[in-house]
Amino acid sequence: MHLGKSYKLSEFLIWTRRQIYGLLLWGSVPVVLYKMLGLTWLSVPLSVVVLLGTATSFIVGFKNVQTYNRAIEAQQIWTSILSASRRWGVIARDFPAEAEVSKELVYRHLAWLTALRYELRQPRVWESTDKPFNAEYQRFYSIPEREIGIQELLPLYLSAEETRQVLSSANKPMQVLSMQGAAISRLCGSGKISGSFYMELESTIRQLIDQQANAERLKNFPYPRQYATINTLFVRFFCLLFPFGLLQEFNKLNDSVTGFMQGNMVWLVIPFSVVVSWMYTSLEQVGESTENPFEGGANDVPISMLCRTVERELREMLGDAEMAPTSDRETDVVL
Numbered sequence: 001m002h003l004g005k006s007y008k009l010s011e012f013l014i015w016t017r018r019q020i021y022g023l024l025l026w027g028s029v030p031v032v033l034y035k036m037l038g039l040t041w042l043s044v045p046l047s048v049v050v051l052l053g054t055a056t057s058f059i060v061g062f063k064n065v066q067t068y069n070r071a072i073e074a075q076q077i078w079t080s081i082l083s084a085s086r087r088w089g090v091i092a093r094d095f096p097a098e099a100e101v102s103k104e105l106v107y108r109h110l111a112w113l114t115a116l117r118y119e120l121r122q123p124r125v126w127e128s129t130d131k132p133f134n135a136e137y138q139r140f141y142s143i144p145e146r147e148i149g150i151q152e153l154l155p156l157y158l159s160a161e162e163t164r165q166v167l168s169s170a171n172k173p174m175q176v177l178s179m180q181g182a183a184i185s186r187l188c189g190s191g192k193i194s195g196s197f198y199m200e201l202e203s204t205i206r207q208l209i210d211q212q213a214n215a216e217r218l219k220n221f222p223y224p225r226q227y228a229t230i231n232t233l234f235v236r237f238f239c240l241l242f243p244f245g246l247l248q249e250f251n252k253l254n255d256s257v258t259g260f261m262q263g264n265m266v267w268l269v270i271p272f273s274v275v276v277s278w279m280y281t282s283l284e285q286v287g288e289s290t291e292n293p294f295e296g297g298a299n300d301v302p303i304s305m306l307c308r309t310v311e312r313e314l315r316e317m318l319g320d321a322e323m324a325p326t327s328d329r330e331t332d333v334v335l
Contacts, residue, residue: 012282015133019281020274027243027273034247035266042244049238049245053280056234060283063231067223067291074293074301077214081116082306084207085109089314091204095197099318101187105201106314108180111157112208113307114150115172120215120294120303121145126222127295128288134297143296144304173212181205215294223291235284243273 013020033039092105121143128134150172154163162179169175181202188198222228246269253265293301 015137016278016282016285018133019285020278023239023274023277023281024270026240027270027277030243030247031266031269034251035264040247043248043251044241044244046245046249049241052234052238052241056238056280059227059231059234060280060287063223063227064283064287064290066227067287070218070223071290071293071299071301074215074218077211077218078301078303078306081113081208081211081215082310084204084211085113085310086313088201088204088208089317091197091200093317095193095200096187097192101192103318103320104183105180106318107157108162108176108183110311110314111154111162111166112173112176112180113310114153114157115166115176116212116215117303117307118145118150119171119173120219121296122219123295124219124222124292126225126228127292129295129297133285134289137298138296141298146296174209177205177209177212219292219294228288228291231284231287235280238280239277242277243269246273 030042034042088109089106092109093102096102096105123129129138151163151167154166158166158176165179166172166175184193184198184201184205187193188195193201247266250265250269250272254263257265289297290299294303
């Protein structure tokens with residue numbers, strides 16, 4: 001997640017430059033045909049373009065609101081996970097009589113956080129991190145899950161047998177929670193924790209299962225494809241027609257100017273069409289880059305950083321300051 005004050009205009013222009021190049025090229029086509037070849041019939045009534053632009057504005061705004069809501073919901077889910085993790089750490093530290101049991105419960109929870117963030121970073125076909133405008137921006141930040149394999153981290157928290165079970169499971173986070181539930185059941189049966197403490201731990205596990213399901217829902221169910229498709233089509237249709245709708249309007253301005261621009265006002269269609277069309281294409285690109293809050297983009301929820309924060313806090317509760325290995329750049333985004 002971008003943690004600075006704002007993006008610079010230069011960053012934004014570079015990020016959207018491919019759209020700008022395409023708009024410049026397309027905006028020049030109708031002007032050349034109209035001015036140089038005399039194809040004045042190419043002009044489209046501006047009212048038609050305005051109607052299309054209005055419809056496009058509504059659907060682009062609707063998409064951006066929905067993708068923003070997805071990002072906010074993802075933040076809320078991970079805030080709940082952060083809270084539940086701290087609660088688990090306090091209970092696991094204070095309730096068992098043996099320090100080794102406390103450490104086992106905390107470390108298994110760290111294994112769950114690790115498995116969950118790796119699961120959420122798995123690519124999906126509808127995500128946009130591999131698109132050129134996002135892929136090239138990744139040089140400014142790191143995605144730890146793509147630099148260190150999960151098989152290198154799980155042995156730091158789990159036994160060899162538990163690690164093997166988790167790595168062979170289709171749903172690794174759920175497997176860890178299943179082992180955690182079985183572990184506290186054994187502890188209760190052996191008398192190492194009381195029944196009331198067992199219920200507290202079970203309640204927290206249920207909460208973690210719910211939050212994992214919520215995170216998986218956002219990960220595995222994208223913004224509805226029918227709305228995403230119609231949004232893209234509307235934006236493209238508008239950008240294609242917009243310069244044609246400006247031809248006649250700018251040509252009329254020739255009567256009110258003097259000097260070298262008299263008779264050449266139609267050339268201003270190019271910059272003005274590019275600026276207006278760029279606003280629409282940029283909004284679409286922003287919405288597309290916001291709709292998947294766990295894919296590893298610059299605006300995602302910083303789940304790697306949050307997991308490192310939780311691990312540091314839980315280890316401090318246990319009096320263990322040693323951290324698991326990480327990449328050279330620890331946070332999700334360094335700006």
